Amino acid sequence: MKKLVNDPREVVTETVRGFALAHAGAVVLQEDPVHLRRADAPVAGKVAIVSGGGSGHEPLHAGFIGYGMLDAAVPGPVFTSPTPDPIVDATKAVDGGAGVLHIVKNYTGDVLNFETAAELAEAEGIRVVSVLVDDDVAVQDSLYTAGRRGVAGTVVVEKLAGAAAQRGDDLDAVADVARRAIASTRSMGLALAPCTVPHAGEPSFTLGDDEVELGIGIHGEPGRERIPMAPADVLVEQVIEPVLADLDAPRGSRVLLFVNGMGGTPLSELYIVFRRAAEILSDQGLELSRSLVGNHVTSLEMQGFSITVTVLDDDTTALWDAPVETPALRWGR
Amino acid sequence: MKKLVNDPREVVTETVRGFALAHAGAVVLQEDPVHLRRADAPVAGKVAIVSGGGSGHEPLHAGFIGYGMLDAAVPGPVFTSPTPDPIVDATKAVDGGAGVLHIVKNYTGDVLNFETAAELAEAEGIRVVSVLVDDDVAVQDSLYTAGRRGVAGTVVVEKLAGAAAQRGDDLDAVADVARRAIASTRSMGLALAPCTVPHAGEPSFTLGDDEVELGIGIHGEPGRERIPMAPADVLVEQVIEPVLADLDAPRGSRVLLFVNGMGGTPLSELYIVFRRAAEILSDQGLELSRSLVGNHVTSLEMQGFSITVTVLDDDTTALWDAPVETPALRWGR
Numbered sequence: 109m110k111k112l113v114n115d116p117r118e119v120v121t122e123t124v125r126g127f128a129l130a131h132a133g134a135v136v137l138q139e140d141p142v143h144l145r146r147a148d149a150p151v152a153g154k155v156a157i158v159s160g161g162g163s164g165h166e167p168l169h170a171g172f173i174g175y176g177m178l179d180a181a182v183p184g185p186v187f188t189s190p191t192p193d194p195i196v197d198a199t200k201a202v203d204g205g206a207g208v209l210h211i212v213k214n215y216t217g218d219v220l221n222f223e224t225a226a227e228l229a230e231a232e233g234i235r236v237v238s239v240l241v242d243d244d245v246a247v248q249d250s251l252y253t254a255g256r257r258g259v260a261g262t263v264v265v266e267k268l269a270g271a272a273a274q275r276g277d278d279l280d281a282v283a284d285v286a287r288r289a290i291a292s293t294r295s296m297g298l299a300l301a302p303c304t305v306p307h308a309g310e311p312s313f314t315l316g317d318d319e320v321e322l323g324i325g326i327h328g329e330p331g332r333e334r335i336p337m338a339p340a341d342v343l344v345e346q347v348i349e350p351v352l353a354d355l356d357a358p359r360g361s362r363v364l365l366f367v368n369g370m371g372g373t374p375l376s377e378l379y380i381v382f383r384r385a386a387e388i389l390s391d392q393g394l395e396l397s398r399s400l401v402g403n404h405v406t407s408l409e410m411q412g413f414s415i416t417v418t419v420l421d422d423d424t425t426a427l428w429d430a431p432v433e434t435p436a437l438r439w440g441r
Numbered sequence: 442m443k444k445l446v447n448d449p450r451e452v453v454t455e456t457v458r459g460f461a462l463a464h465a466g467a468v469v470l471q472e473d474p475v476h477l478r479r480a481d482a483p484v485a486g487k488v489a490i491v492s493g494g495g496s497g498h499e500p501l502h503a504g505f506i507g508y509g510m511l512d513a514a515v516p517g518p519v520f521t522s523p524t525p526d527p528i529v530d531a532t533k534a535v536d537g538g539a540g541v542l543h544i545v546k547n548y549t550g551d552v553l554n555f556e557t558a559a560e561l562a563e564a565e566g567i568r569v570v571s572v573l574v575d576d577d578v579a580v581q582d583s584l585y586t587a588g589r590r591g592v593a594g595t596v597v598v599e600k601l602a603g604a605a606a607q608r609g610d611d612l613d614a615v616a617d618v619a620r621r622a623i624a625s626t627r628s629m630g631l632a633l634a635p636c637t638v639p640h641a642g643e644p645s646f647t648l649g650d651d652e653v654e655l656g657i658g659i660h661g662e663p664g665r666e667r668i669p670m671a672p673a674d675v676l677v678e679q680v681i682e683p684v685l686a687d688l689d690a691p692r693g694s695r696v697l698l699f700v701n702g703m704g705g706t707p708l709s710e711l712y713i714v715f716r717r718a719a720e721i722l723s724d725q726g727l728e729l730s731r732s733l734v735g736n737h738v739t740s741l742e743m744q745g746f747s748i749t750v751t752v753l754d755d756d757t758t759a760l761w762d763a764p765v766e767t768p769a770l771r772w773g774r
Contacts, residue, residue, distance in 0.1 A: 110633040110650070113673050113713060114674050114713070123710075126714070126715040129716060131732070166712075339448075371708075374739060375499040375704075375739070376497070380455045399465075439771055
């Protein structure tokens with residue numbers, strides 16, 4: 109596995125420096141400990157939103173910093189939670205007096221470190237509310253989690269909560285939007301090929317030429333089962349059916365369909381997946397109302413995809429459509 | 442090599458169907474022969490811009506259809522030029538009475554088929570001007586080209602010409618912007634690992650664990666030489682130095698730096714590349730004025746990157762900053 113890295117211990121430092129250079133003017137980098145934030149933060153009177161977690165899922169989270177989405181992101185080492193200190197720094201740096209929402213993916217390390225950070229920030233007089241994203245229907249508990257894992261649906265939660273904060277909702281209302289987004293969102297993924305953590309140097313798992321990992325986690329951790337490699341349409345059915353079964357949306361519901369790439373899968377293949385997933389939604393009487401296709405929550409160069417379905421109502425549709433201006437997601441300002 | 446495909450002969454058809462579903466309302470698909478176009482085309486009085494070429498480089502070209510960029514894209518089979526017929530169809534469908542610019546990457550098949558299409562369209566009374574993109578400094582002639590190849594710089598040409606057409610420039614003026622963009626743009630790429638064309642089933646070339654292909658083409662065709670695998674910073678130097686030498690921009694020039702992923706390389710690694718490339722620009726007295734980082738002109742799941750540098754002036758800076766609203770590139774409308 110060849111990688112475009114220098115010292116494997118410096119990959120996060122060098123990535124965030126490149127990111128800050130490429131998006132200078134929009135994003136500010138604090139090093140040691142690392143966090144990134146909106147250049148115009150704090151925005152007085154606006155609820156601020158902070159997310160973070162292990163690196164290796166780019167563009168998540170730093171790519172979603174900007175107008176209408178996150179105020180700050182705290183990247184940990186690859187696939188490893190950041191410590192509380194940079195989370196506290198980020199929280200203090202972006203608080204505009206209206207409090208801070210922490211959006212946390214449900215992994216044990218992230219949960220503990222964000223909890224500690226929230227307590228420390230509150231001790232300094234900042235009001236913090238946290239929400240846990242646990243959209244992955246693949247497994248109930250896993251290698252790194254008690255309860256369901258937070259995966260690609262995190263983008264949807266960050267977009268909807270970010271739009272609510274941007275329109276001026278107060279902290280309780282923004283947290284309520286985030287919780288409703290989480291309650292209406294389900295995801296599952298599948299891997300064709302593994303990824304290699306730079307400092308490990310070996311793939312995180314192995315797969316035969318004739319098998320795929322159904323329900324893969326975004327750190328390469330095991331899913332539901334290994335199943336035989338099959339045509340794309342068959343694989344899409346095996347991923348989306350548990351998602352829709354768990355979501356249990358009434359016929360006629362309007363949904364957002366988000367086909368996410370794991371990092372090493374060509375965009376063309378994601379559109380092939382989207383095509384079949386959209387057909388299945390239609391067959392089940394669901395209305396394809398909004399779409400997102402791309403590599404948004406990745407696992408380094410893993411090959412594979414995940415499907416996220418969110419049930420939308422009038423309010424969340426408006427929040428989805430609201431202007432957003434971030435490195436990785438932008439429209440309509 | 443596992444792929445998310447059904448029948449390998451149907452990958453383009455299924456990709457464009459997924460694309461049209463995901464971007465319904467913005468893009469219209471004509472099948473048999475395939476082209477995609479802006480849903481609001483033709484725009485009366487606006488110069489229309491059509492590009493195209495072999496598939497496998499997604500999001501190029503269809504991902505750049507929309508306000509401020511392309512009016513239509515004509516995807517051929519994977520790594521194979523489209524025939525003249527769909528190019529003629531696209532040209533006729535988007536002509537708003539002000540003529541049509543064809544932006545053609547310099548590959549023999551594309552050049553011949555776009556030429557024939559331009560003649561056929563002109564025979565029907567549509568004025569067509571063509572420009573050839575040949576930004577790749579790696580090789581003078583290659584497997585598929587006489588003269589330099591057109592690679593990632595095509596995105597820059599499409600953006601600048603698209604913005605000129607959108608602001609109301611006439612056909613000659615839009616063509617002039619495109620030619621100036623081509624004259625100010627140079628690129629070169631590097632591959633860490635090959636890609637596999639779906640109907641071929643085998644990688645297009647092989648590379649040892651300890652070597653990379655310098656000057657790779659976007660179809661996996663050979664570049665300058667195979668060089669030893671090295672830290673990212675060393676590889677960046679070997680790619681950007683020929684680009685800057687050929688561009689020969691005076692110190693103090695303002696430039697756009699575009700780090701493009703070949704499809705299978707994580708975004709984090711592209712930012713590591715960007716970081717070093719930006720340092721080198723600065724060392725050479727060039728001013729980093731605008732940035733683009735991402736997988737925009739890909740070679741299926743190839744791992745690697747290319748660096749494109751464009752010298753900007755006041756006019757092209759304004760055209761770069763002008764609003765764009767396409768599936769793959771959007772800002773500021």
